[in-house]
Amino acid sequence: MKLRIKDLSFVTGGAFVSIMNSTDAREIDLHPGDRILISMNNKKIISVVDLSEDEKIKKGEIGLFDEILDYLKTRKGYVNVKIAKRLKSLGYIKKKLEGKKLNRKEIFEIIKDINSNNLNEVELTYFVSGCYSHGLSMHEIEDMTDAIVKAGHRLKLKKHPIVDKHCIGGVPGNRTTMIVVPIIASLGITMPKTSSRAISSPAGTSDTMEALANVSFEVNEIKRIVEKINGCIVWGGVVDLASADDKMIKVRNPLRLDPEGLLLASIMAKKKAVNASHVLIDIPIGKNAKIERKKEALKLKRRFIELGKDLSIKVKVIITDGKQPIGNGIGPVLEARDVLNVLMGNGPMDLRKKGIRMAAEILRMLKIKNPKKKALDSLNSGKAYEKMKEIIKAQKGHIFRPEQLKLAKFNKNIHSTRSGIVKEINNKDVSKIARTAGAPVDKKAGIYLNKKLRDKVKKDELLFTVYASSQKRLNYALELVKERNPYVIS
């Protein structure tokens, strides 16, 4: 059936959706939610079809959302439409939902269809449900990791060793990557780090690095940078190392599901995609961190190590203190200032210590002697800082000193209403306030923490400062401070 494109000028956020007139649909016995194969010239795309009962989409027309138009590289003309065959992967998803194990072929088929946008949100949700309800065996996790790696791009570096790190997350300000990469790279070891942007936190490593340099590079550019200077700190989203995974994350959000198997496959696929030989995993635990109990952390640790073995990646897992934010600044610019200060030999001490520890752990994995001393020397001698400047330059940045980074124009100091000891700084409340102030989209916004756990506080002493780029945003954040002050002092 030949139909004229009607440009709907709307983004669905990923799914390939089209709308047909119900009379046309009836002619080919198409029901809402069925799939059609849309073809134009040599391009073919599978779309989920909705039906228009009235004249918004006329007979002979097909309404297309931006995702399909972008794929077809046109906004007008005629397309051919026919009913698409039932996807084999739907049967496999049903199988998983029934608690049966999937084999390698079935997992590859599902990941292929996720990657090609062939599955709609409801179907993807069924798959995530199956993985969550019944868990994934180590076999399934390995196959899934492989499938994700093979469906995405890869960074083909001819180096050995290649090291990488990952943090499970949940702790604001935890920007150790930006300390560890320069230390490791300054010692001549390859560390091609791809990071994420913030989803529900006030800053991801990519957001923070972006305060200093560009983070969006194609695979070939990343390769050139790393081959030249041993390290990089770039955004993984551009290189599309695990796009199937990114799509699953979207449907996991409404119920905040973290099916362990998917988490493991997702993280390790990204490491495999950069050809890592040694990977350090950081699992922070503590109240209001992502993982609250040690037992849970230990179980996850074992599975990381096992999966590493199957992928021929040496994995070390450290369980760290996640009870409070790391460093003092929360928000891209404030965190970038902390990072530069540490690289220049100053504080914040907790960020400095954690960075040194992690770098040392990586060196220890590589059987390098005196790992802690070597990491410390790199930092104290200024070599790590020089390496960071090289990385910033290679990534087209020009900011090398904390004072070059401007903070948001409006700010408000929050003082303690009593004397005592800081007993708690709630990670989630800190995140929420920094986000409400504008982070991460507004890089200059956020919170600066003046006191940390176990610090003594006098009445009326400064606890923290909120930064925002407009009085209105600042007021929103301050309202939240009244409701949910992250500090407990007693």
Add this chain to the structure above:
Amino acid sequence: MKLRIKDLSFVTGGAFVSIMNSTDAREIDLHPGDRILISMNNKKIISVVDLSEDEKIKKGEIGLFDEILDYLKTRKGYVNVKIAKRLKSLGYIKKKLEGKKLNRKEIFEIIKDINSNNLNEVELTYFVSGCYSHGLSMHEIEDMTDAIVKAGHRLKLKKHPIVDKHCIGGVPGNRTTMIVVPIIASLGITMPKTSSRAISSPAGTSDTMEALANVSFEVNEIKRIVEKINGCIVWGGVVDLASADDKMIKVRNPLRLDPEGLLLASIMAKKKAVNASHVLIDIPIGKNAKIERKKEALKLKRRFIELGKDLSIKVKVIITDGKQPIGNGIGPVLEARDVLNVLMGNGPMDLRKKGIRMAAEILRMLKIKNPKKKALDSLNSGKAYEKMKEIIKAQKGHIFRPEQLKLAKFNKNIHSTRSGIVKEINNKDVSKIARTAGAPVDKKAGIYLNKKLRDKVKKDELLFTVYASSQKRLNYALELVKERNPYVIS
């Protein structure tokens, strides 16, 4: 936050969706997929929000789909928007997904949110997944049935007994309801029958009845009709007896999931809503019917009976032959002609026999003596036919004789290419061809089967006739006949 309505003039198909400008969203820390509470005058509605990154929805505007505009009863003006609280039901859905049992309060909360359109498709899918993956206990099924009944409308008839019937489906032409209701009502027994429309079949009972009379009535009108003449055959969709259930069916379609617990709750809730005291359930089994194996049918039978006990409804389940279509006509008008012929004392014999058997089973449940004879007498004496005429008149119809029903203008006879015995008539292929010819939307379209299972056929003898309202539709259907001829003759 006050926003100006922008009328998007699009139907989402049920969900309450809105689109905000991303700058506005950021101000209240709103992410895609979050829920907002939209209020205007005294109306409040919870909506899932999508974000527009460009100027399609300007700052200060909120794009609303038809479902919300219909609810607000306006297409312009200003609404107030704030972040909605996290729904308690999401936690319960997660619990079910983890394989835990839900208590009455939790099930009621979920059904309430489904009914109020508070859950989006992804969340609803998680709930259906949980029910499918882990099943539902009899306790949960009872609570769900109760919750669905209480969230919908009810037909308050002060009669006893009130009888009802239900068929699990999957067999084309199976219009026994339109035989059974007039027989039972002609004997002075109350049978307020609500039926469905076709979803994936060529005709539901409502579609077929609609060829003779109106089927859309409000609860009060149905009550009046039934109080006067003991029976009715109306569409359940108007009376909204189980709308939570209808919404779940939508997300079950992509994977064709039939979680048994939901099926049971759905059917029995509709029976409870009409205050039924006695219910006959028909489970047809056979290749290409909904249920293919006897073991499966027996398991379902036991659960129906148990659920009936808990709801104080006497349930009888019969397992019937579902190997081939019932009657000769497939499609609303063709089926309505079969029904009228049977009521006037003629064939098709299989439809007549099944109708008599089911009416007799109902009379037997009520402990009425000589049930089979009474059912037969009602039919043979013309009393059932007279009752059907009363029902048609009460439902504002005026067609009482088969020849008053016109068939579609274009038709094509399909003849046998060989001699032999009819070994198979594929239910699914018959449905597909009748649908492609235009049924159920085109009431006059469909198939007339001239031969049934075990009939002798000579080469070139007529097997079936396809009816369609245009040459084009007929051609579509005939192409399908070539691909998937439903007859196997050998």
